[in-house]
Amino acid sequence: xxxxxxxxxxxxxxxxxxxxxxxxxxxxxxxxxxxxxxxxxxxxxxxxxxxxxxxxxxxxxxxxxxxxxxxxxxxxxxxxxxxxxxxxxxxxxxxxxxxxxxxxxxxxxxxxxxxxxxxxxxxxxxxxxxxxxxxxxxxxxxxxxxxxxxxxxxxxxxxxxxxxxxxxxxxxxxxxxxxxxxxxxxxxxxxxxxxxxxxxxxxxxxxxxxxxxxxxxxxxxxxxxxxxxxxxxxxxxxxxxxxxxxxxxxxxxxxxxxxxxxxxxxxxxxxxxxxxxxxxxxxxxxxxxxxxxxxxx
Amino acid sequence: xxxxxxxxxxxxxxxxxxxxxxxxxxxxxxxxxxxxxxxxxxxxxxxxxxxxxxxxxxxxxxxxxxxxxxxxxxxxxxxxxxxxxxxxxxxxxxxxxxxxxxxxxxxxxxxxxxxxxxxxxxxxxxxxxxxxxxxxxxxxxxxxxxxxxxxxxxxxxxxxxxxxxxxxxxxxxxxxxxxxxxxxxxxxxxxxxxxxxxxxxxxxxxxxxxxxxxxxxxxxxxxxxxxxxxxxxxxxxxxxxxxxxxxxxxxxxxxxxxxxxxxxxxxxxxxxxxxxxxxxxxxxxxxxxxxxxxxxxxxxxxxxxxxxxxxxxxxxxxxxxxxxxxxxxxxxxxxxxxxxxxxxxxxxxxx
Numbered sequence: 001x002x003x004x005x006x007x008x009x010x011x012x013x014x015x016x017x018x019x020x021x022x023x024x025x026x027x028x029x030x031x032x033x034x035x036x037x038x039x040x041x042x043x044x045x046x047x048x049x050x051x052x053x054x055x056x057x058x059x060x061x062x063x064x065x066x067x068x069x070x071x072x073x074x075x076x077x078x079x080x081x082x083x084x085x086x087x088x089x090x091x092x093x094x095x096x097x098x099x100x101x102x103x104x105x106x107x108x109x110x111x112x113x114x115x116x117x118x119x120x121x122x123x124x125x126x127x128x129x130x131x132x133x134x135x136x137x138x139x140x141x142x143x144x145x146x147x148x149x150x151x152x153x154x155x156x157x158x159x160x161x162x163x164x165x166x167x168x169x170x171x172x173x174x175x176x177x178x179x180x181x182x183x184x185x186x187x188x189x190x191x192x193x194x195x196x197x198x199x200x201x202x203x204x205x206x207x208x209x210x211x212x213x214x215x216x217x218x219x220x221x222x223x224x225x226x227x228x229x230x231x232x233x234x235x236x237x238x239x240x241x242x243x244x245x246x247x248x249x250x251x252x253x254x255x256x257x258x259x260x261x262x263x264x265x266x267x268x269x270x271x272x273x274x275x276x277x278x279x280x281x282x283x284x285x286x287x288x289x290x291x292x293x294x295x296x297x
Numbered sequence: 298x299x300x301x302x303x304x305x306x307x308x309x310x311x312x313x314x315x316x317x318x319x320x321x322x323x324x325x326x327x328x329x330x331x332x333x334x335x336x337x338x339x340x341x342x343x344x345x346x347x348x349x350x351x352x353x354x355x356x357x358x359x360x361x362x363x364x365x366x367x368x369x370x371x372x373x374x375x376x377x378x379x380x381x382x383x384x385x386x387x388x389x390x391x392x393x394x395x396x397x398x399x400x401x402x403x404x405x406x407x408x409x410x411x412x413x414x415x416x417x418x419x420x421x422x423x424x425x426x427x428x429x430x431x432x433x434x435x436x437x438x439x440x441x442x443x444x445x446x447x448x449x450x451x452x453x454x455x456x457x458x459x460x461x462x463x464x465x466x467x468x469x470x471x472x473x474x475x476x477x478x479x480x481x482x483x484x485x486x487x488x489x490x491x492x493x494x495x496x497x498x499x500x501x502x503x504x505x506x507x508x509x510x511x512x513x514x515x516x517x518x519x520x521x522x523x524x525x526x527x528x529x530x531x532x533x534x535x536x537x538x539x540x541x542x543x544x545x546x547x548x549x550x551x552x553x554x555x556x557x558x559x560x561x562x563x564x565x566x567x568x569x570x571x572x573x574x575x576x577x578x579x580x581x582x583x584x585x586x587x588x589x590x591x592x593x594x595x596x597x598x599x600x601x602x603x604x605x606x607x608x609x610x611x612x613x614x615x616x617x618x619x620x621x622x623x624x625x626x627x628x629x630x631x632x633x634x635x636x637x638x639x640x641x642x643x644x645x646x647x648x
Contacts, residue, residue, distance in 0.1 A: 081618060085626040090373075091572050095618040098569060102611030109605035110325055228441050235434050272449035279441040283424070286435065290428045 002139075008259050009143045014217060015262075016255025017151045018043070018209040023233040023247045024154075024161055025205030030242040031165065032198035033178035037093035038078050039206045040230025041100030045070045046210025048104040051221040052111070054124045060215055063124070067207045074100065075203025079196050097230075105223050117222035125219040126150060126211070148216035150208060155248070162244040174198060206230070228279065235282050239289050250285070257281040303624075307573075310623040314616040322604060332602050339597020340590035346597075348479040354589025355549065356381070358487040359542030360567025361574070361581040362494050363535040369498070369576035370507035371514050372531045376418055376436030377539040378564025379443030383417040384410035384540030386447045388547040389555035390455055392468025399471040406472060407486070407544050414540015415533045417443060422532040426525060432532065440564065451555050464556040474549035483549030488582075490538065495578045507531060511576070539564070562610065569613060573620045588613060 022039045029036035046067040053059070053066030074096060081092040112118050126148035134141040165171040173194055176184040181191035213229075214221050232254060240246035261277035319329035339346050360377040367374035388410040395402055421439060424430040452463040474482045498504035506527055509517040518524045542563060547553060570588055574580035595609040 077618075081622050085622045086629040087621050087625045091621050092618070094565075094568060094572065095614055095621065098565060098617065099611065099614035101565075102607070102609075102614045106605060106607040106611050109607050110603075228437070231434065231437050238431075238434075270449050270453060272445040272452070276442050276445045279438040282438050283430075283435060286430045287424070287428055290430050293429065 004263065006139050006143055008256075008263055011259030011262055012252060012255040013143065013151060014147065014255070015258035016251040017154050018212045018217065019229055019233050019236065019254050020158070020247060020251035021150075021154050021209035021212060022206045022230055023236045023251060024157065024244060025202035025209070026233055026237045027161070027165070027242045027244060027247060028174065028198040028201045028205075030237050031171075031174045031178045032195045033181075034082065034195060034198065035089040035093070036078070036199070036202060037090060037231075037234055038074065038096040039202070039209075039233050040226050040228070041093075041097035042071055042074045042203050042206035043210040043213065043226040043230050044097075044100045044104055044224070045074055046207030047214035047225055048107065048210070048221055049207075050211040051118060051123055051214045052107075054215060055112075055118075055120060055122050058122070058124055060124045060126050063215055064208075064211055067211045068204055071203035071205075071207025071210075072200060073203075074207075075200045078203070079199045083192060083195055083199070101224060104221075108221065108223065117220055119220040123215070123219050123221075126216045148212065150212045150216055154208075154212075158244050158248045165242075165244060209233075232278060232282055235286065239285065253285070254278060254281060302627075303575075306624050306627055307620055310619040311616055313623075314612070314619040317615055317619070318608075318612050322608075325604070327602055327604050332598055332604050335598045335601035336591065336594035338594075339600070340594030345479060346593065350586070350589045350593040351484045352481045352549070353593045354585045355481070355483045355487045356542040356546050356563045357566055357570060357585040357588050357592075358491065358582060359538050359545070360563050361570035361585045362491065362578055363538040363542070364568045364571035365574060365576045365578060365581045366494060366498065366507070366538070367531055367535040368571055369511045370527070370531045371511040372528050372535075373431075373433040374418065374421075374436050374532060374535045375433060375568060376421060376439050376536070376564075377542075377567045378560055379436070379440035380414035380417045380536045380539035381543035381546070381563055382443045382447045382560045384414040384543030385547050385559060386450055386465075386543075386555050387413045388544040389465045389468060390450070392472050392547060392553075393455075393466045395469075395472075402469075402472050403474060403548060406548060407541065410544020410547075411537040411540040414543060415537040417540070418532045418536020419529075422529045422536075425532070426529055432528075444560070447555065448557050451557060455555075457554070460554075460556075462557055465554050467554050468547060472548060473553060474545070481549040483545040486541075486545060490541065491578060491582050494538075498578060503527070503530065539567075542567075566613065569617045573617050575624075 022043055025042070026036055026039050049070040050060075050063040050067040052063070054063030057063075077099075078092060078096055081087045081095070082089045108118060109115060128146050129149045129152065131141075131145045131152075134145040137145075165174070173184070173189050174197075176187070177189060177191045177194040184194075185191055209229075210226065213225060236247055236250045236254070240250055258278050261274040264274040264277070265271050315333070319333070322329045322332055340350050341347055360381060363377050363380075364374065388406050391406055391409060395406065397405060417439060418436070421430075421432045421435045424435050425432045448463060451465050455465045457464050457466040476482070498507060506517065506522040509520065509522055510524060510527060514524070543560070546559060546563075547555065550559075552559065566588060570581055570584045574584045591609050591613065595606040598604055598608070599606040
């Protein structure tokens with residue numbers, strides 16, 4: 001039983017990471033007042049190109065580089081349509097998500113000649129880090145030690161981003177642009193530039209979240225593998241109004257739900273019900289949030 | 298003039314989308330000309346291709362109007378996928394067990410399918426109405442839940458043990474929808490639904506309120522529209538349409554049973570169609586046919602060339618972005634040029 005609980009906590013950290021990375025990316029666009037729903041697509045292309053780089057070059061570093069480049073491209077595309085061509089952000093986001101789904105499914109077929117999922121020993125996963133001291137603590141240390149390094153990066157970046165948003169000039173510019181672009185323009189900030197930077201940061205972080213999905217969480221790429229995580233990230237951002245520390249908290253809660261779902265599969269419950277858990281959890285979290293909001297008036 | 302401009306923008310951007318895709322096909326060492334030729338032959342080339350294109354377009358018409366009516370009313374229903382699946386599963390299950398004469402049975406199944414779709418959307422409606430939960434996220438989450446739930450039903454309680462994949466049993470033969478020269482009766486139901494929806498949105502009091510809500514939500518509220526109950530009504534109505542799509546997919550499609558993956562991408566395709574059609578019901582109909590050509594042609598494309606049929610998903614997204622991008626760019630920059638011209642006039646008058 002204790003082993004199961006420990007296993008559950010370990011899985012919680014792991015499941016929380018991709019949601020958290022994408023939510024941190026979406027946080028930038030949230031503060032820049034861009035209604036960005038393209039995280040799902042950015043995550044998916046990131047996951048695909050991470051596997052692509054890792055498969056053909058035999059190195060996870062190249063995988064990450066490829067993923068980041070794809071994130072940059074997707075962010076550029078989003079910015080081109082939403083910021084320069086003045087398309088509706090919602091519509092652009094849906095278009096980009098579909099583009100990502102279409103492209104990755106098509107490329108999986110035409111490049112790797114497989115349908116459904118690519119599983120291959122040629123895909124090099126992210127290395128796992130053992131944290132000194134912690135790995136000597138036995139089972140408790142086991143929860144925290146031996147994860148892919150992106151997980152540690154994600155947790156550390158939460159604190160860095162909290163400082164960046166609330167205690168730096170860039171954060172101030174970002175929030176000011178989001179609040180009122182015209183006023184910030186008169187204060188000498190270029191709102192278009194700030195929005196562009198926010199979109200690019202979102203693209204990069206979402207792509208990293210994709211890398212974690214395909215090279216860290218598992219070592220494969222399957223069609224539509226982001227499976228709604230981008231939407232859950234969006235729900236989290238909206239709920240916590242973008243605050244990084246709160247994103248950390250909620251991502252952990254979602255990670256817990258996901259790992260509970262995974263553990264339920266060991267019992268006599270149909271796997272489909274276990275897979276539903278995170279989505280039902282999202283509805284519940286939204287419900288409690290709504291209740292809280294009504295109490296405040 | 299306005300209509301002419303819109304058609305021109307659509308045609309130009311669709312052509313440019315085709316050119317972009319041609320370049321990508323060329324990069325992958327395939328022939329764009331052969332690919333497009335196959336797309337045409339299998340999508341439109343003969344009566345056989347054309348009628349099966351219309352059959353392919355049928356579910357798209359329903360999910361398309363569902364999204365279009367919702368968006369035009371300022372309600373973000375993205376739950377077509379889930380509503381379709383729920384409508385499909387209930388039809389597939391009842392189609393095995395229901396004992397009714399043929400035509401009555403079909404009508405009952407269609408209506409029940411639609412109602413179950415409406416009920417599934419109704420969950421989002423309740424959450425919105427009583428708990429102020431954004432329908433945009435709740436309909437999305439309900440998609441995933443419906444997906445897993447229907448697969449569960451087809452894998453465990455209602456599994457056809459002779460099937461190779463999770464699937465329910467074949468529905469009774471008397472409930473198969475008839476074909477007219479290869480064109481399934483479901484298509485006529487779709488056309489009829491288009492006409493009804495158009496009439497409802499354009500000519501009735503409710504439809505007027507819906508449109509006002511989409512046009513300016515606060516204005517509609519101040520103007521005395523019962524915004525809350527209208528939102529509920531829109532969700533139920535658009536859910537009903539998606540449920541119909543699922544029900545007709547079972548009764549009028551080719552498989553006549555619920556299989557894993559039967560919903561394909563109909564939900565998101567409907568959303569994309571509504572977007573490029575600018576939420577107009579009639580335009581949605583034509584774009585659904587266009588997407589039907591692409592989808593049906595895709596099978597031929599895979600058959601004739603080495604381009605996999607999944608390419609069409611990508612192509613649809615390129616078309617959406619091209620149309621929407623060109624439209625808003627044209628709108629924005631013509632407005633800008635007009636205001637510049639006006640400014641110049643004012644300045645030169647003062648000189």
